[in-house]
Amino acid sequence: MAVAELVKSIAQTTDLVDTYVPGHRTCAGCGPALAYRLVAKAAGKNTIFVGPTGCMYVANTSYACGPWAVPWTHAQITNAGAVASGIAEAFRMMIKKGKIQDEFPNIIVMAGDGGCSDIGLQAMSAMFYRGHKVLCVMYDNESYANTGIQVSPSTPYGATTMFTPAGPEIPEAKKHHLKDPMAIFCSGGHPYIKYGATASIGYPIDLMNKVRKGLAQDGPAFIHLQCTCPKGWSFPSDRTIEISKLAVETGMWNLYEVEDGDWANKKFTNVPKNRKPVDEYLQTQGRFSHLQSEHVVKIQSFVNKRAKTLGMEVPLPPAK
Ligand SMILES: Cc1ncc(C[n+]2csc(CCOP(=O)(O)OP(=O)(O)O)c2C)c(N)n1
Ligand code: SF4
Numbered sequence: 001m002a003v004a005e006l007v008k009s010i011a012q013t014t015d016l017v018d019t020y021v022p023g024h025r026t027c028a029g030c031g032p033a034l035a036y037r038l039v040a041k042a043a044g045k046n047t048i049f050v051g052p053t054g055c056m057y058v059a060n061t062s063y064a065c066g067p068w069a070v071p072w073t074h075a076q077i078t079n080a081g082a083v084a085s086g087i088a089e090a091f092r093m094m095i096k097k098g099k100i101q102d103e104f105p106n107i108i109v110m111a112g113d114g115g116c117s118d119i120g121l122q123a124m125s126a127m128f129y130r131g132h133k134v135l136c137v138m139y140d141n142e143s144y145a146n147t148g149i150q151v152s153p154s155t156p157y158g159a160t161t162m163f164t165p166a167g168p169e170i171p172e173a174k175k176h177h178l179k180d181p182m183a184i185f186c187s188g189g190h191p192y193i194k195y196g197a198t199a200s201i202g203y204p205i206d207l208m209n210k211v212r213k214g215l216a217q218d219g220p221a222f223i224h225l226q227c228t229c230p231k232g233w234s235f236p237s238d239r240t241i242e243i244s245k246l247a248v249e250t251g252m253w254n255l256y257e258v259e260d261g262d263w264a265n266k267k268f269t270n271v272p273k274n275r276k277p278v279d280e281y282l283q284t285q286g287r288f289s290h291l292q293s294e295h296v297v298k299i300q301s302f303v304n305k306r307a308k309t310l311g312m313e314v315p316l317p318p319a320k
Contacts, residue, residue: 004212007042007205016041019069026059029237031227031244032139034201036060036110039137039225042208043215045070047106048087052080052120054112055146056139077115081123081136084109088132106215109136113154114144117181128185128220131192135214135221138181141229149232153179156252157302158295159287161232166290173290177302185222187263192219197257199225202244203270206255213257226253234286243284248272250281251303254310268312277317278303 007013020040026033032055040047049072051057057074060067075083088107094100109116109124116124116138124136143161144150150163157177160166166173186196195217197210207225214221228244230237247253249272256266278300282288291299301319 002216004216007208021067021069024060024067025062027231029230029240031201031229031240032056032141035139035225035227038204038207039211042211043106050075050080050084050109052111052115053077054115056110058146077119079123080109080111080120081127084134085127085132088134107134111138113140113152118153128190128193131219133219137223137225139225139227141227143232145229145232158291172295182224186258193222194261195221197223198255199223200244201227202241206269235284246281250276250278251307252281271314274315275317
């Protein structure tokens with residue numbers, strides 16, 4: 001892997017060019033919009049974005065405009081992996097045949113959780129398996145947001161969405177725990193993925209460095225980026241960052257990297273000294289307001305078990 005130049009401080013980021021510029025119809029306090037800005041800043045000018053249908057396509061481009069100061073193309077929600085593969089191959093061949101003198105660009109897919117781990121999973125998996133030099137960032141707002149907040153495989157257990165309302169039959173709203181794309185993509189099933197990471201907009205330097213490390217790979221890389229969504233999760237728009245951090249502090253979100261494809265030796269980043277109880281996180285969001293104490297206990301057990309499975313050494317609150 002080429003060594004990526006790492007970002008050391010927020011102050012240093014002011015020298016980086018913004019290629020995701022003001023002017024888009026995202027919600028006030030939109031986590032994915034901030035994610036886009038940070039990913040674009042970390043990647044720099046020689047970048048092409050691929051945007052499968054979702055909020056970060058529709059909200060950014062409505063109508064007939066777009067906030068990217070670098071090339072961007074729309075993809076279907078089903079096929080961003082295939083579109084990015086085509087772009088990567090076109091550049092590879094044009095450079096190889098001497099048709100263009102350009103440097104190989106950063107090719108970044110910004111896919112929602114639906115567009116990456118559900119409807120778009122097949123094309124993404126195939127892209128990873130073929131080994132194209134593409135960074136896939138799954139900006140995870142934990143629902144199909146653009147269509148009005150419907151359940152996705154990323155929606156946590158216990159969250160209400162339009163398709164998982166809480167009611168007498170299913171008082172906890174969403175019945176299932178979530179699907180983990182890191183385990184699917186980065187634990188060995190996709191041998192060309194040497195670098196994978198989870199990230200959060202609450203930890204912007206960590207996020208930007210993970211983007212740079214991902215882009216420095218000779219093949220595909222994957223970043224699973226949690227993005228708080230004030231509309232979908234029902235919280236005030238000025239709490240986007242606070243709730244992102246609380247996710248990590250409670251273990252609802254874990255930050256780690258997998259380098260050289262070494263899943264067994266994950267590197268944990270920004271690990272809290274102690275874990276806060278999940279209830280502190282759940283209480284900040286309307287999507288969890290119906291939960292009863294037995295559901296909260298279930299979520300705490302899930303979080304504790306997941307930390308153990310990942311191999312994180314951090315004192316956990318008991319699941320009572
Ligand atoms: C094949 C297909 N099915 C359904 C849709 C409708 N659709 C448009 S945006 C969207 C939600 C996308 O969700 P996600 O990928 O999680 O991104 P988000 O909107 O949450 O940012 C859906 C289902 C579509 N555009 N194409
Ligand atoms: S619904 Fe969520 S992801 Fe979509 S624009 Fe609003 S805050 Fe952003």
